[in-house]
Amino acid sequence: MKYDLVIIGAGPAGMCAAIQAASNGARVALVDENPVPGGKLRGQVYKEPKSDWWIGEKIVRSMESKIKQLGVTCFLEREVWGIYPKWKVMLNNGEQLESDFVLIATGAAEKAIPIPGWTTPGVMAIGAAQVLANIQRVKPGNRVAIIGIDALSLTIAYDLKMAGVNVVGIYLPPLNAFSLEKSNPLKMIAYLSSLSHLAPNPMLKLLGKLGQIESVQKLGVNYYPPFGMKVWGIPLHLRKAVVEIIGNEAVEEIVVAAVDQNGQLGRKQEKRIPVDCACISGGLYPLVELANAAGCESVYIEELGGHIPLYNEELETTQSGIFVAGNSTGIEGAKVAMAQGELVGTVISIRLGFVEGGPELIKKAKEKVNLERENAVIKFHPGLENGRAKLERLSRIRE
Amino acid sequence: MIICRCEEVLLRDIITSIENGAETLKAIKMETRAGMGICQGRTCRVLLEQAIAPYTDITIQETNNIMYKNPVRPISLANLSRSGKDSSQ
Structure with missing residues (x-):
């Protein structure tokens, strides 16, 4: 099957990207190994410092109904075992999803x-x-x-x-x-x-x-x-x-x-x-196996959780058309992941020609990621800013 | 102490392998089977990187030179043989 965008991982980043791209008119496939979407966001419950409770389950449910409304095709209880040029996403039941754009939002694993x-x-x-x-x-x-x-x-x-x-x-x-x-x-x-x-x-x-x-x-x-x-x-x-x-x-x-x-x-x-x-509790590290096996260059940045795919400001990896969002880009909170998902959804919608006024929309989406990062209640690694600066430097050198 | 749960490889097996001349993660893997089980190193890969660091010149930064290979998840041969055949809609 051919799609405009295939998203691997239906956590906060993947779901937000799906909603953003589908609401712009893209045909989106969303794959997750679990029987229900939401990823680790479903386990988050805490009181916001200045406002109400953050209840992950509730947020997931509202995103889930949006995804259904928008006609996103969900492949649940399916594992992706490989991505081949350019691009074929292979599922463990033998199915194959084709798309020019792939988002790897596979999150993190525990050390x-x-x-x-x-x-x-x-x-x-x-x-x-x-x-x-x-x-x-x-x-x-x-x-x-x-x-x-x-x-x-x-x-x-x-x-x-x-x-x-x-x-x-x-x-x-x-x-x-x-x-x-x-x-x-x-x-x-x-x-x-x-x-x-x-x-x-x-x-x-x-x-x-x-x-x-x-x-x-x-x-x-x-x-x-x-x-x-x-x-x-x-x-x-x-x-x-x-x-x-x-x-x-x-x-x-x-x-x-x-x-x-x-x-x-x-x-x-x-x-x-x-x-x-x-x-x-040994900490989290980004899951990079799919990106790495697809030929994306990776870098080691301790403050972001270890090996991560090298990506640019629009979250595209060194393999054109393959993007990353959420914890695959470095260990941060769900709100940053969601903003990153929106950014990727926006960038891809523009490349597909579904929306106009590109640069302005992208600028806004990037600003939202930065805002969520600044307002984050927990920084998983004290040197996060340092790690992000290293990554940006490496990304500029590569370009 | 077990390091690779899937293949039940002990820390001392890994240290012995390094002492016998294994210099890379790949060499350790080939000799001990660490990382070759059902989870394909998802638990022990990070540990192997840490275990080998004090004994060799390889920094953790360089260990990503060892590529991941498809399939990154277990797949049955029956499903693998069907792959791609149902895409001609």
């Missing part, structure tokens, strides 16, 4: 932090716990330990608490080749201080304030209470690492050990804590 016992049933990535609790409405466990401190894990700790889960504590991962900064108490205090005061839940807000004062940063680590500091009833441990996860058929216990301010294990005795679920 693991291996700890002895991390493959025991009941250990999961933190994002899986959020999907279970907020989307499937299933408790991932009754006594849950969280390993890894970052904006995502703190937000989900709060979500789990709200869902009635006993979150026994948030701990550091042990110092090893995979945990790096995440095992370092001093680095983590500095990180907490970088979390915006606009952070969308009371836990992040409180922590952000705490870390802001430099003297507290140092004192906080040296005199950090051995029982942790309770935030919203959840003990946050900045001087304790989970060194092992124990269980035969399923998780039974975590082994916790005290660490010094650089994350080195002390001589003190280890303690075993009974849990039935452990969530590991």
Whole structure:
């Protein structure tokens, strides 16, 4: 089948691009591996700093009905296994979608932090716990330990608490080749201080304030209470690492050990804590496999999550006609993803000749992306601006 | 400690492979089968990049030289053989 635009990934970026292009008159195909569209946006629920609640599920539902109205063809529960010139999008049921324009909006995957016992049933990535609790409405466990401190894990700790889960504590991962900064108490205090005061839940807000004062940063680590500091009833441990996860058929216990301010294990005795679920948060990285296999050049920018396809201001990759939006462009929030989706939808509609007044529309769409970026409540990486500047430089050199 | 869950490759298998002369992700993959399972490295690829970094001159920046190849997702041979045949509408 031939389409004007094939979109891979029906998350916030993909859905917005579909709506934008289809409302301009484009024939759009939207592919997703899940049985329903929405991606991770469906799991997001938080109070906006200055306005109402942001309820992902509700936003998804309204976008879904627009997509139906506009006649976008949805291919759900279909995986894309390859993109061939120029361009053929291959689905795992043998179908093939043809288009001059392809948008890769495949989002991100979670980085693991291996700890002895991390493959025991009941250990999961933190994002899986959020999907279970907020989307499937299933408790991932009754006594849950969280390993890894970052904006995502703190937000989900709060979500789990709200869902009635006993979150026994948030701990550091042990110092090893995979945990790096995440095992370092001093680095983590500095990180907490970088979390915006606009952070969308009371836990992040409180922590952000705490870390802001430099003297507290140092004192906080040296005199950090051995029982942790309770935030919203959840003990946050900045001087304790989970060194092992124990269980035969399923998780039974975590082994916790005290660490010094650089994350080195002390001589003190280890303690075993009974849990039935452990969530590991190692951060997110953009899923680039389709872009890479299609021949798009990629660059490594740590602040954006790792390897990403090189793209220009209009979000087009080095393969003409292949675009990216959302977390495939670097790890940021849903609102940035949505604005990026609109930008791509606009750019492609103009190239297809469906709308006039191109430069002005594109300028507006770009401004919206920047505005959402400035107003973002959470910056996943403190060096995001730096990373974006690097990317823009590399993109200019390429052109 | 397991690094590649799909193929059950341990960290010490990877370190042994590096000590025996494997210098690239590809060499480690060929020797240990890490990254060759059902998820095709979606979990362990990032870990392998981190594991190899202290032992070799390859920086993580350069590891993207190892290309991804289609199919990037599992597909049955039956469906693969049908691919493209129903597009002649």
